[in-house]
Every structure is written in C-alpha cells, then in structure tokens.
Amino acid sequence: MSSVVEILLCLLGLLGHVSVCVAAVNRIQGAVADHSFEKLLKRSVYLWALLGLVLPFFLMWRSAESVTPWQVVARQLVADWGYFTLATAWLVVVAIRRLAQQFVDRCPDSWAITQTEVLHISEEAAKESEDNYYPEANRSFLLTLAGNQVGQLEVNRKTLYLPQLPSKLEGLTITHFSDLHITGVIPQVFYDRLCDEILELDSELVFLTGDILDVPSKLPWVSRLARRLTTSKECYFVLGNHDVRHGQDEKLRAALVAEKCVDLGSTYRHVDIRGEQVLLAGNELPWIGTAPECRPKSNEFAIGVVHTPDLIGWGRQQDYDLLLAGHAHGGQIRIPGIGPIICPSVHGVRYASGVFRKGRTLMHVSRGISGLQPVRFRCRPELTQLTLRRPDRQ
Numbered sequence: 164m165s166s167v168v169e170i171l172l173c174l175l176g177l178l179g180h181v182s183v184c185v186a187a188v189n190r191i192q193g194a195v196a197d198h199s200f201e202k203l204l205k206r207s208v209y210l211w212a213l214l215g216l217v218l219p220f221f222l223m224w225r226s227a228e229s230v231t232p233w234q235v236v237a238r239q240l241v242a243d244w245g246y247f248t249l250a251t252a253w254l255v256v257v258a259i260r261r262l263a264q265q266f267v268d269r270c271p272d273s274w275a276i277t278q279t280e281v282l283h284i285s286e287e288a289a290k291e292s293e294d295n296y297y298p299e300a301n302r303s304f305l306l307t308l309a310g311n312q313v314g315q316l317e318v319n320r321k322t323l324y325l326p327q328l329p330s331k332l333e334g335l336t337i338t339h340f341s342d343l344h345i346t347g348v349i350p351q352v353f354y355d356r357l358c359d360e361i362l363e364l365d366s367e368l369v370f371l372t373g374d375i376l377d378v379p380s381k382l383p384w385v386s387r388l389a390r391r392l393t394t395s396k397e398c399y400f401v402l403g404n405h406d407v408r409h410g411q412d413e414k415l416r417a418a419l420v421a422e423k424c425v426d427l428g429s430t431y432r433h434v435d436i437r438g439e440q441v442l443l444a445g446n447e448l449p450w451i452g453t454a455p456e457c458r459p460k461s462n463e464f465a466i467g468v469v470h471t472p473d474l475i476g477w478g479r480q481q482d483y484d485l486l487l488a489g490h491a492h493g494g495q496i497r498i499p500g501i502g503p504i505i506c507p508s509v510h511g512v513r514y515a516s517g518v519f520r521k522g523r524t525l526m527h528v529s530r531g532i533s534g535l536q537p538v539r540f541r542c543r544p545e546l547t548q549l550t551l552r553r554p555d556r557q
C-alpha cells in the first residue's frame with residue numbers, strides 16, 4: 164500500500180471517529196432533559212473525541228513492528244479490524260441514511276416558498292449610529308468572523324398545502340418565530356427590528372416556539388417585545404430547554420402572560436378563528452411538564468406547538484394537521500454539499516429546519532432567530548409567515 168493511500172484511509176478512519184462523536188453529542192443534546200447530566204455526558208464524548216486522535220499513536224507503540232500511526236489506522240480498514248473500522252462503517256451508514264432521508268423527507272407538493280427578503284439589520288444599524296452596534300462588554304470574537312450571518316434576518320413567506328384545511332381557514336396566515344436566545348450579545352435594536360417585521364407581516368396568528376431567554380437580567384427585553392406584539396395580535400408561546408436552564412422559567416412565563424401572550428405549555432385550548440373551531444396544543448417535553456392529551460374533534464383543524472422537532476411522532480399520533488417547532492437552529496453552520504452537522508436531536512440533522520410530512524401532520528421547523536453562541540454560517544436567522552391553503556388552490 165502506498166503512503167498516499169495509507170494517509171487517505173487514515174483520514175477516512177478519523178472522519179468516521181468524528182462522525183461517531185458528533186452523532187453522540189447530537190443525541191445527548193436531543194434526549195437528555197437534565198442539563199447537568201447532559202453536560203457530563205457531552206464532556207465524556209469530548210474526551211473520547213480527543214482519545215481517538217491519540218489512539219493511533221498508542222496502537223503504534225503497542226505494535227511489535229515499526230509502523231506509523233496512519234499505517235495502523237489504514238491496516239484496520241483493509242486487513243485487520245478495530246475501532247476505526249467500525250467508525251468508518253458508521254460514517255458510510257450515516258452518509259447513506261442521510262441521502263435516503265433527503266429523498267424520503269422531500270414533500271414538494273406540501274409547501275412552496277413564495278417570497279424571501281434578507282435584512283442586514285446590524286449593518287444598517289451600524290451605519291445609522293455613531294455607537295458600536297455590538298455592546299463592547301459582551302462582544303464575542305465570533306462576531307468578527309467573515310461570513311457570520313448573525314445580525315441578518317431572512318423573512319420568508321411560505322405556503323403550506325393541507326388537504327384537510329377547512330374552507331373557512333383558506334389563506335390563514337401564521338407568523339412563526341423561534342429561539343430568540345436573548346443574552347445581551349445581540350443588541351435590543353435587533354429584537355425591536357424583528358418586532359417591526361412581525362407587525363408588518365400582519366398575520367392572523369403569531370407563534371413563538373421557545374428558547375426565548377438565556378440571561379435572566381434581560382427579562383425586560385422579552386416583556387417589551389411581547390407588549391408590542393400583543394397590541395394587535397394573539398401571540399401564543401411554549402418554552403424551550405434554554406428557558407429552564409437558568410431556573411427562571413416560571414418568572415419568564417409569568418412575564419409573557421402579563422403582556423397577554425397565551426401560554427400553551429403542557430396545555431391546549433379550542434379557539435375560534437374565522438368562525439371555525441381550531442385546536443391549539445403545546446408540548447414542552449422532554450424538558451417541562453407533560454404532553455396534553457387532546458385529540459382534535461371530528462373535522463377540527465389542529466395545530467401543535469412544540470420546541471423540539473423530535474415531537475413529530477407525538478404530533479402524528481395526536482392527528483394534528485400542523486406542527487410548529489424550533490430548537491435546531493438549522494444547525495447554525497451549514498457546509499456546502501453536506502449541510503448541517505451539529506443538531507440537538509435524537510434524529511441527528513434530519514429535522515434541522517424546513518417542512519416535513521408524517522402522515523397527515525405537516526411540520527414546520529424554524530431556523531430560529533439566534534443561538535447561545537452568536538454564529539451562523541450559510542444559515543441565516545429566520546422569520547416566517549406561513550399561509551395555509553388547500554392543495555386544490557395551488
């Protein structure tokens with residue numbers, strides 16, 4: 164075997180090792196509700212990620228022959244077998260499954276994007292103001308990276324086609340936004356501008372699907388946003404995992420309710436929209452509360468509001484027509500030709516963002532507005548207006 168082939172095989176084995184570690188982190192973040200336990204498990208994976216890089220050197224030291232670390236890995240892949248053989252096999256399985264999922268999950272007849280507008284909020288605000296746009300005290304080096312799309316906002320208008328949509332709800336507009344992750348790193352002017360855009364969309368319903376606040380001292384920012392939104396609109400919300408981490412989730416919930424936002428956490432309500440009864444049900448699992456047991460009455464249109472798209476199975480089981488989710492941030496970093504890598508979900512990156520159909524349930528996953536880390540590459544923050552239509556009105 165030539166050294167070039169050995170090095171290429173070694174790189175393949177190491178890539179397999181990285182894919183094993185990334186898959187483990189994604190599943191831990193998606194499935195473990197307790198944050199301390201989640202952190203412990205993630206640290207174990209990071210340690211294993213590091214050890215995997217040292218493993219070829221250890222095996223070289225144990226070998227009786229004189230071999231290089233890349234020869235050790237390459238031999239595992241072609242002649243012998245060991246951890247790197249399994250890791251490479253895992254990488255191949257992941258690649259095949261990802262390709263198959265993209266084929267299975269495509270539902271082009273169920274939705275269409277009708278308009279996209281990109282707002283460069285940070286650039287515009289920086290031009291208008293003498294002051295620095297990002298507050299000096301909280302400035303992260305990530306904000307200085309070329310190509311980082313934090314500070315931008317993509318306003319998307321999408322049409323969803325639902326065969327079971329009652330005729331009275333034809334053309335119903337819904338604004339869906341998620342994952343504000345208010346920390347103070349992104350200035351308040353950004354959230355003010357976001358609020359302007361939501362008001363301009365002028366949808367009949369507004370849904371916020373969790374991860375609203377990361378730093379409790381910024382609670383007044385949430386109240387200000389909620390106050391402006393509810394002056395003319397019904398705004399419904401559920402909380403997410405980051406809203407629980409700081410232990411102030413009940414205070415946050417109370418602040419939103421005080422501004423007349425409607426709390427759907429672990430509960431449901433039947434509301435009258437255009438003279439049609441619609442079921443709205445919220446589920447904050449696996450972090451908070453319980454799943455509300457409420458199936459739609461016969462012919463009743465039902466919307467499920469959740470934080471994690473992992474609840475798509477629940478939505479389908481409950482016979483909901485539409486499920487709104489966030490949590491995954493679209494992966495935050497998307498690699499050309501590959502897509503997102505990191506996604507806190509038991510399904511990996513499958514439901515990172517977009518529209519998915521399972522049975523009668525159509526799920527919209529928002530890329531969200533922000534993230535705990537202010538980094539976005541090829542994955543702009545997203546605000547969406549959904550228009551519901553019957554397929555025969557295409």
Ligand SMILES: [Fe+2]
Nearest residue numbers: 342374490491
């Ligand atoms: Fe989030």
